[in-house]
Amino acid sequence: MPTDHRNYVNGEWVDSESGDVFEVRNPANADEVVGRFQDSTPADVEAAVDAAVEAQSDWGGLPGPERGRILRRTSAVLEERKEEATETLVREEGKTRSEAAGEVQRAVDIFAYYAQKARDVGGVVKSPSGQNSGLSTRREPLGTVGLITPWNYPIAIPAWKLAPALATGNTAVLKPASAAPTVAEILFECLDEAGLPDGAANMVTGSGSRVGTPLIEHDAIDGVSFTGSTGVGTQVARTAATDLKRVQCEMGGKNPTVVMPSADVDEAVDVVGTGAFGTTGQSCTAASRAIVHEDVYDEFVDAMVEYAESIEVGPGLEDPDVGPHVSESELESTLEYVDVGQSEGATLETGGAELTEGVYADGYYVEPAVFSDVDPDMRIAQEEIFGPVLSIVRASDFEDALRTANDVEYGLSASIVTQDVTEAEQFLDRIEAGVAKVNEKTTGLELHVPFGGYKDSSTNTYREQGDAGIDFFTATKTVYRNY
Known part of the structure; x- marks a missing residue:
């Protein structure tokens, strides 16, 4: 009982x-x-x-x-x-x-x-x-x-x-x-x-x-x-x-991770993937946008798809990589955004389907989703989804990436993956977010420093x-x- x-x-x-x-x-x-x-x-x-x-x-x-x-x-x-x-x-x-x-x-x-x-x-x-x-x-x-x-x-x-x-x-x-x-x-x-x-x-x-x-x-x-x-x-x-x-x-948040050409792509994929799909994406600091320089864009997309497809989804007590959504309404919201992304013209590279068979039959599960060819003005690049959905946006250079990162109503957490010290410092100076990180995932907070956002966050x-x-x-x- x-x-x-x-x-x-x-x-x-x-x-x-x-x-x-x-x-x-x-x-x-x-x-x-x-x-x-x-x-x-x-x-x-x-x-x-x-x-x-x-x-x-x-x-x-x-x-x-x-x-x-x-x-x-x-x-x-x-x-x-x-x-x-x-x-x-x-x-x-x-x-x-x-x-x-x-x-x-x-x-x-x-x-x-x-x-x-x-x-x-x-x-x-x-x-x-x-x-x-x-x-x-x-x-x-x-x-x-x-x-x-x-x-x-x-x-x-x-x-x-x-x-x-x-x-x-x-x-x-x-x-x-x-x-x-x-x-x-x-x-x-x-x-x-x-x-x-x-x-x-x-x-x-x-x-x-x-x-x-x-x-x-x-x-x-x-x-x-x-x-x-x-x-x-x-x-x-x-x-x-x-x-x-x-x-x-x-x-809320619509948190970006910028990936520059000097980054190790495998490291960048790990930084973005853990930030995007950890806690089933149900975190206000989750990385929902990867803004990737065009020189490493295709390589990053391929590696991120492989990463997402390797994620184990299951009941939390079995300690998989990703658990269920908290409720049916949250699951339905995520599935709706997957449909929105496709209708807007983004490419669903992998995931986004509800899991309903076997161990998933009575829970609120979805495959982690990766979108490419995402325009910065699309809803999936502007609105908080609160689920394991990652939008990958192409950037022509650092200025383009920074402009895209800031061009949302939110400003909670943001990160950059780069080995260029100048890029890192410029990012920290100019990003419109209450939490700014270099070569780290957008999630994860120390308890003894201030936490909070800018703008509508x-x-x-x-x-x-x-x-x-x-x-x-x-x-x-x-x-x-x-x-």
């Missing part, structure tokens, strides 16, 4: 006042119900926010090292449950076992990192203009924050929002994505076991309209952090701005992770003393 899961409010596991639940199914086998979750209402959000507001003064009043101790214990408890969390993530989101294990470890590391950073939340001393006086700054928590997270990194992204929020003395209400909420629940179980005070962090599951919107609009919410699609994130930012709430939204307000996470969740007070 599938497990019934509850909301976490004021330190207790509680049912929604609606009495309704929704099911989450295994994307590798849609006949398997992973769990049933609370289909919550605005009244449940109200209870969670009330609990967070009530707890904020006491939690924010704890010394930073004491808050850090609880976060450090959370990291340790989660590490003890790493195998359980990994398998749960695979069964509800579809990642391969290796990908899921890496994500859980990232959540472990994030809590350990911010446990230490909690000691550093303070301010700076400045030299005053007058004698017998003092001038300094203080960092103070915003208060109570609302966190809305996506399904594609269902434990890492909640961790990189919750950990800095709690480290800096805020209390929080999290709405996890409905497609994959179980691992977020495990994270809250770890916080509870670590001794987090009642109400300091709360979790409410349910739809965006009945949970997300009331959370953003609530008068007692002082800041909102959102990760998801550009369309939804734009509306989140507008709604939060109405009440002058602090807001950060990290959203971000609200361009505050970055996440590292010290930037501290910046978002704190307000700066300037203090004058006259002795």
